[in-house]
Amino acid sequence: MSELLIRPLAPDTGTVEALAALLVETVAAGGSVTFMHPLAPDRARAFWRAALEGAARGERIVLGGFLDGVLAGTVTLQLAMPENQPHRAEIAKMMTAVAWRGRGIATALLKKAERLALAHRRTLLVLDTAQDGGAGPLYEACGFLPAGRIPGYAFKPQGGLTDTLLYWKPLPSASATPADAPI
Numbered sequence: 001m002s003e004l005l006i007r008p009l010a011p012d013t014g015t016v017e018a019l020a021a022l023l024v025e026t027v028a029a030g031g032s033v034t035f036m037h038p039l040a041p042d043r044a045r046a047f048w049r050a051a052l053e054g055a056a057r058g059e060r061i062v063l064g065g066f067l068d069g070v071l072a073g074t075v076t077l078q079l080a081m082p083e084n085q086p087h088r089a090e091i092a093k094m095m096t097a098v099a100w101r102g103r104g105i106a107t108a109l110l111k112k113a114e115r116l117a118l119a120h121r122r123t124l125l126v127l128d129t130a131q132d133g134g135a136g137p138l139y140e141a142c143g144f145l146p147a148g149r150i151p152g153y154a155f156k157p158q159g160g161l162t163d164t165l166l167y168w169k170p171l172p173s174a175s176a177t178p179a180d181a182p183i
Contacts, residue, residue, distance in 0.1 A: 003067075022074060058079065075109040075110060076091070107141075127166075130165075132156060142169075
């Protein structure tokens with residue numbers, strides 16, 4: 001495998017197109033990432049435009065993993081949290097192109113997201129994933145701890161309900177209280 005280049009993504013046309021194609025492919029392959037199959041490319045593009053605009057405002061970081069200049073995977077680190085939760089971030093929209101699965105791309109993206117969370121003074125990561133066909137084993141291998149299961153939480157992309165698994169991971173910190181938080 002070529003060297004994986006991971007970088008934050010910006011809202012340019014090429015990036016939106018690549019992310020939209022990855023989202024459509026993921027949903028078609030059964031990935032439970034909010035949308036139902038078939039997902040229209042226009043809806044996927046609109047989703048990613050909005051997500052990248054949020055990244056430009058500092059609400060999240062959308063990372064892309066590239067092999068030979070081609071988007072092979074993505075993950076989002078959501079930073080915009082409620083006022084009483086400035087210490088946490090959420091992992092979302094973890095996707096790897098079908099052709100590149102099983103090669104460590106998702107793990108590398110997740111590790112980069114964790115480093116960025118630390119750089120943003122976050123000490124807790126949370127995420128959810130579908131029980132049926134979700135990435136629970138990946139998250140557990142990366143140190144995420146199971147918090148529970150919600151039965152019948154979401155529809156699978158081709159129909160039928162699936163349970164959702166909730167995970168959390170503590171991150172190391174010098175102080176659990178951000179310097180700018182009221183004391």
